[in-house]
Amino acid sequence: MGQGCFSALWRRSTHPADPQPDKIKDAKIIFVVGGPGSGKGTQCEKVVAKYGYTHLSSGDLLRAEVASGSERGKQLQAIMQKGELVPLDTVLDMIKDAMIAKADVSKGFLIDGYPREVKQGEEFEKKIGAPALLLYVDAKSETMVKRLMKRGETSGRADDNEETIKKRLDLYYKATEPVITFYEGRGIVRKINSELAVDDVFAEVSKAIDGLK
Numbered sequence: 001m002g003q004g005c006f007s008a009l010w011r012r013s014t015h016p017a018d019p020q021p022d023k024i025k026d027a028k029i030i031f032v033v034g035g036p037g038s039g040k041g042t043q044c045e046k047v048v049a050k051y052g053y054t055h056l057s058s059g060d061l062l063r064a065e066v067a068s069g070s071e072r073g074k075q076l077q078a079i080m081q082k083g084e085l086v087p088l089d090t091v092l093d094m095i096k097d098a099m100i101a102k103a104d105v106s107k108g109f110l111i112d113g114y115p116r117e118v119k120q121g122e123e124f125e126k127k128i129g130a131p132a133l134l135l136y137v138d139a140k141s142e143t144m145v146k147r148l149m150k151r152g153e154t155s156g157r158a159d160d161n162e163e164t165i166k167k168r169l170d171l172y173y174k175a176t177e178p179v180i181t182f183y184e185g186r187g188i189v190r191k192i193n194s195e196l197a198v199d200d201v202f203a204e205v206s207k208a209i210d211g212l213k
């Protein structure tokens, strides 16, 4: 879908004249990138418990908007149900607003599920700042499908079904994997083997975070 037609309609409260973005310009930022069902949210919860970072999942922020019942939420739901990406401006403004709201108390931010494409990373850096680390949560596609089908038994997520999972996976390989290559060039990518048990995956995550200055 063309993003231009939606961006004006869906812009949120932040704008260039807003002084508040200064509050987050020096924040420690970790991007958490991986396929659907790779275990990003699971690991982020553990990082919050151990390191006290703030976890912001773009998918969770979008689902909260859907749950609000707003007109915008209805439009977002239609896109997410199809396993497509919502417009960049919408998701970036949501993340930025959430970061500003937590800036005074946050030790650092885990940005889970963003960037989904290289352009999202570039825009994030222009409007917010550069990530110190990218955690690449890696699992096989068969593993991800199995986990999502199981999660779908109880999650209530409209996109945890066979047809949408396939679309989300295809989009991940096409649009999101290039994000990893892009940040590898900066030397900030740590690949995490998410085929292991949750605590063993977390041991790798902890090592990557402990390596941060």
Ligand SMILES: Nc1ncnc2c1ncn2[C@H]1C[C@H](O)[C@@H](COP(=O)(O)OP(=O)(O)OP(=O)(O)O)O1
Pocket: 034, 035, 036, 037, 038, 039, 040, 041, 042, 043, 059, 113, 147, 148, 150, 151, 194, 195, 196, 197, 198, 201
């Ligand atoms: N290492 C693991 N071993 C077994 N199950 C796991 C592991 N990590 C996560 N899970 C389970 C928990 C969930 O039911 C499911 C998906 O994990 P989750 O953390 O929600 O993935 P995710 O956040 O990457 O998915 P999405 O992109 O769809 O939000 O798999």
Ligand SMILES: Nc1ncnc2c1ncn2[C@H]1C[C@H](O)[C@@H](COP(=O)(O)O)O1
Pocket: 036, 057, 058, 059, 060, 062, 080, 083, 084, 085, 086, 087, 088, 091, 112, 113, 114, 115, 116, 120, 159, 168
């Ligand atoms: N960063 C994002 N850009 C566009 N669309 C997004 C982003 N994060 C989440 N979404 C939409 C599209 C996804 O299929 C759903 C669910 O996201 P998830 O990270 O799996 O919770 O939301």
Ligand SMILES: [Mg+2]
Pocket: 040, 041, 057, 059
């Ligand atoms: Mg998740």
